[in-house]
Amino acid sequence: MSAAPAPRPLRQPLDALATGAMLLLCVCWGFQQIAIKLVADDVAPIMQIGLRSAFAALVLAAVVWRREGAQAVRDGTALPGLVVGLLFAGEFLFVAQGLVYTTASHMSVFLYTAPIFAALGLHWLLPEERMKPLQWLGVAIAFCGIAIAFLGKGRPEGQAGAPDMLLGDAMGLLAGLLWGATTVAIRKTSLSEAAPAKTLLYQMAVAAVALLAYAAATGSDGFRYTPQALASVAFQCVVVALSSYLAWFWLLRRYLASRLSVLSFMTPLFGVSFGVLILDEPLDAAFVLGAALVLSGITLVSGAELLREKLRRVR
Numbered sequence: 001m002s003a004a005p006a007p008r009p010l011r012q013p014l015d016a017l018a019t020g021a022m023l024l025l026c027v028c029w030g031f032q033q034i035a036i037k038l039v040a041d042d043v044a045p046i047m048q049i050g051l052r053s054a055f056a057a058l059v060l061a062a063v064v065w066r067r068e069g070a071q072a073v074r075d076g077t078a079l080p081g082l083v084v085g086l087l088f089a090g091e092f093l094f095v096a097q098g099l100v101y102t103t104a105s106h107m108s109v110f111l112y113t114a115p116i117f118a119a120l121g122l123h124w125l126l127p128e129e130r131m132k133p134l135q136w137l138g139v140a141i142a143f144c145g146i147a148i149a150f151l152g153k154g155r156p157e158g159q160a161g162a163p164d165m166l167l168g169d170a171m172g173l174l175a176g177l178l179w180g181a182t183t184v185a186i187r188k189t190s191l192s193e194a195a196p197a198k199t200l201l202y203q204m205a206v207a208a209v210a211l212l213a214y215a216a217a218t219g220s221d222g223f224r225y226t227p228q229a230l231a232s233v234a235f236q237c238v239v240v241a242l243s244s245y246l247a248w249f250w251l252l253r254r255y256l257a258s259r260l261s262v263l264s265f266m267t268p269l270f271g272v273s274f275g276v277l278i279l280d281e282p283l284d285a286a287f288v289l290g291a292a293l294v295l296s297g298i299t300l301v302s303g304a305e306l307l308r309e310k311l312r313r314v315r
Helices: 016-038 045-073 078-101 104-111 114-125 133-151 162-188 196-217 227-254 257-264 267-279 285-314
Strands: none
Touching (some): 016 078, 016 257, 045 078, 104 133, 104 285, 114 133
C-alpha cells in the first residue's frame, strides 16, 4: 500500500528573512530601469532586455531539461507558454521603447499599474477572484492617479523631450497592461499548475527571440563594449532576469503571497528615488501626486484581504 502524499505546506507569515529578501528584491527591481538608462548610449534598451532574456532562457532551459527532459513540452503547456511569452515580450518592448522617451522614474510607476489590470481581468474571468468594495475603491484611486499624472503634467514650455514624454509614459502604462494580462493568462491556463521555472522559461525564451529580432530589424543591435555597458548588462542578466525572479518564486512557495505583494510595491518608490538621485531626473508636482494615488490604489487592491484581517483582529 503506497503512502499518502505529504500535505502541501502552509504558507508562512512574513519573518525577518522574507522581509529582508523582499527589500533587496525591490531595490534590485527599482534599479533595473536606471541600469538600462545609464548605458542607453552604448546599448539600446531593447538590445539590453533581449540579451538578458536570452541569458536567463539558456540557464532555465538547462534547469527544466534536467528535471523533466523531453516531457517538458509534452504536458500541454507549450501553446499557453507561447501566448504568455508573447505578452511578456510585448511588455518589455514597451518598456524598452518607452525608456527612450520618458524617465526611469515615470516608467517605474506606470509599469507597476499591472496589479490593477490583473485584478480587473481576474475579476471578470474567475469567480473566486471577485473584487470587494475596498478593492474597487483602490482601482478608482489608482485610475485617478493615472489621470493626474498624465493630464496634469507641469513641465515648463520648451523643455527638451517634453512632447515625447507623454508617449513614453503611455508605453509604460501599456507595459503594465500587458504584465497584468500575462498574470491573467497564467492563471487561466495549464501554466497555473506548471513549475515556476518552466513558466519563466517560456517568457524569457519568447522574449529573447522577439526582442533580439526586433533590435536587429530596427538597427538597434549595436553594442559598444564599455565597462559601464558590460557591468549593466551583467547585472541585468545575472541579478534581474535570473536570480531575482527565482528568489521571488522561492518566496512565493514559502510565504503568504498577499503579504509579499504588498511589500513589492516598494519597488516604484526605489525606482523614483534612484532616478532622481542617480540620473538627476526632474519630478513635477502632478506626477508625484498621481504616483502617490496610483501606489495607494494598488496597495488597496492587493492588500485588501490583509487590511480586513487586521481590522477583524482590532475589533
